[in-house]
Structures are given as C-alpha cells and as structure tokens.
Amino acid sequence: MLKSRIATALVIAPLTLTAVFFLSPQAFALFVALVVLMAAWEWTAMMRLVSRSQRTVYVLSVLFAIVLVQKLLPHYEKIIFLVAALWWLAATVLVVLYPRACALWCGRLSKGVVGFLVLVPTWAAIVYIRELSQGPWLIVYMFLIVWGADTGAYFAGKRFGKRKLMPRVSPAKSWAGIGGATVTVLLVSMFTQKHLYFSQDLSFGIYLLAMVLLFASVIGDLTESMFKRQCGIKDSGSILPGHGGIMDRIDSLTAAAPVFALCLILISQ
Template identity: 90%
Template structure:
C-alpha cells in the first residue's frame, strides 16, 4: 500500500508542478476544471446516484457552475471564498456531531449542494492564486502545507497513534497524527517564509496561517470520510493506486485552497 502510494505520488507531483509553473492561465484553468469534474463524478457515488445519465447531469451542472464562476471571479472572488469558508465552518460542526446530524445532509439534494460548495470554490481558488504575482510559488507553498501535514500525520499516527481523533468518522486518524501534522506545517512555514515575499501582516502571522490551513485541511479530509462512511464506501474511486480516487487525493485541498485564497485577499501577499 505504501509503495503504491509513493509511486503514484512520484508520478503526480512532477506533473502537477509542471502544470502550475509552465501552463498558460487558460490551460491551467482547464486542467483544474477537468480534475474538479472527475471529482464531481466521484461525488455522485456519495450521492448514491446510480444511472450514468444522472451522474453526467450532475457533472455538467458543476461544469456550468465553473463557467459562471470564471465570469464572476474577478468581481466576486472574496464572496466566493467567504462562502466556502463559512461552509467549512459548518462542516466542522457536522463532523463533530456525526452521526447525530446525518439527517441534515444525507439526502441526495443536500449532498448535491454540498458538492458544489466543495468543488467549485476549489477550482476558483486554484485559478485565483495561480494568477497572483507569486501565484505558482504560493500554490507550491499550499501543496507543501497539505502534503506535509498528510505525511506528518501518517508517520506520527503510525508510530504513536493510540488515541483516536474521531473514530466514528475516520478510525485511522489520531491525535498523535495531528501533532505530527502540526510540526510538519510549522517546519514548512519556517523554511519557505524566507523565499516567499508575503506582506508584513501575513509574514507576521505565517505560523498562525499554517495552523489555520492545517485545521481546515483536516476538516476537509474528515468531511469526505464522513460522507463515504455514511454511504458505505471506502474510497471515492480507484483511479489513483494507493490513494483511491481524485476526491481522496484532493479532499484536504478542497478546504485549504479557498481558505488560503481568502487569507491572501484579506491580508495580502
């Protein structure tokens, strides 16, 4: 499992970095849209949509929302990311109340709405950050935060993870894993801060930002785990050996990207 996970990461990481640094803006936006649409297809499994036509209609609806977002993003980016941040605050509560609050979101319509709140702002955030002056490097910083947290949590959890974080949602996650993830993101921030020209406000609070991104990335991971557990599936898909589906790979990013974009708007780069 670990070997296939590492092998897949060694393929995905260079391709992702090449897209971030070398693709023109429109091509990058298109690639991000394709990734989000694949994730939307997987999301339909968590909605318990069976027919291919129904799943296709939902995926096309997400595509339409992306097209609309592309038109309004230059004027309403702060609103889009603020709405996403509010959703992730609500998701935190839902995860903490699982399974008692299932009735609030377990219907197909509710899950469909959540899918829009999860996926469309992710696309918008990636495109917005990419077009900033330091856009590619800011995306790399965010990736390092998310991947570093995932790696730190994995190894710390394996070694010390006796006390579980939320066993009803994700039995594999532990408090020791959270500690390892926190150390990883703080280390990433300490190393990268000198290379990224953050504004004075953001530079002063870079470690707070790291912990905020860690928090929301964990919530993103737990939220997808909650949805999968409710509908009885282990992985969102099988396209990525060792990782599962696209949603399994980007679940943390769906929360981290719009929150990071909102922080960049509020505090500057």
C-alpha cells in the first residue's frame, strides 16, 4: 500500500508542478477543470447515480457552473470564497453531528448541491491563486501544507494512533495523526515564510494561517469520508493506485483552497 502510494505520488507531483509553473493561465484553468470534472464524476457515485447519462448530466452541470464562476471571478472573488468558507463551517457541524444529521444531506439532490459547493470553489480558488504575484509558489505552499499534513498524519497515526479522532466518520484517523500534521505544517510555514511575500509581515500570523488551513484540510477530508461512509464505499474511485480516486486525493484541498484564497484576499486589504 505504502509503495503504491509513493509510486503514484512520484508521478502526480511532477505533472502537477509542471502544470502550475509552465502552463499558460488558460491552459492551467483547463487542467484544473479537468481534474475537478473527474472528481465530479466520482461524486456522482456518492449520489448513487447509476445511469451513465445521469452522471454525465451532473458533470456537465458542474462544467457549466465553472464557466459561470469564471465570468464572476474577477469581480466577486471575495463573495465566492466567503460562501465556500461558510459552507465548510456548516460541513464541520455536519461532521460533528454524524450520523444524527444525515437526513439533512443524504438525498440525491442535497448531495448534488454539496458537490457544487465542494468542487466549483476549488477550481475558482486554485485558478485565482495562480494569477496572484508569486501565484505558483503560493500554490506550492498550499500543497505542502495540505499534503504535508496528510503525510505527517499518516506516519504519526501509524506509530502512535491509538486514540481515534472521529471513529464514526473515519476510523483510521487519530489524535496522534493530528499532532503529526500540526508539527508538519508548522515546520512548512517556518521554512517557507521568508520566501512568501504575504507572510513576511505576519510574524506569528503565518502559523495561525497554517492552523486555519490544517483545520480546513481535515474538515475536507472528514466530509468526504462522511459521504463515503454513508454510501458504504471505501474509495471514491480506483484511478490512483494507493490513493483511490481523484476525490480521495483532493478532498483536503477542496476545503483548504477556497479558505486560503479568502485569507489571501483579507490579508491584502
């Protein structure tokens, strides 16, 4: 399992970094849209859509929403990311209440709406951040935070993870994993702070931001785990050996990206 995870990561990481640093803005937006639409296809499985035509219609609906948001993004980016952040606050409540609040979101329509709230702002946030000064490096920082936290949590949880975090939602996650993730993101912020324009005047604020992004990434992960558990599936897909599906790889990012974009907007004001 670990070997396949590492092998897959060794393929994904160079491809992703190449896209971040070398694609034109239009090509990068298309690249991110393709990833999001693949995730949308997997999301339809959690909606329990069986018909290929139904699944295709949902994916096309997400594409239409992306096109619409692209038109709105230059003028309403703060509102878009604020709505996304409010959704993730609501998701936190749903995760804490699981399974008592299942009735609020277990229907196909509800899950479909949630899919839009999860996926479309992810596309918007990554594209928005890429266009900022130091945009590619800001995305690398975000990746280091999100996937560094995942790595730190994995190894700390394996070694010390006796006390479970939320066993009803995700039995594999532990408080020790959260500790490992916390250490990792703090170290990432410490080593990258002097290289990022937005953080040079934040002092200890960069560590607070790291904790906010860590919290968001954990909620993104737990939210997808909650939906998968309610559906009775282990992985969203099987396209990535050792990782599962696209959603399994970007679940933390779906929350962290719009929250990070909102924080960058607020910091710059």
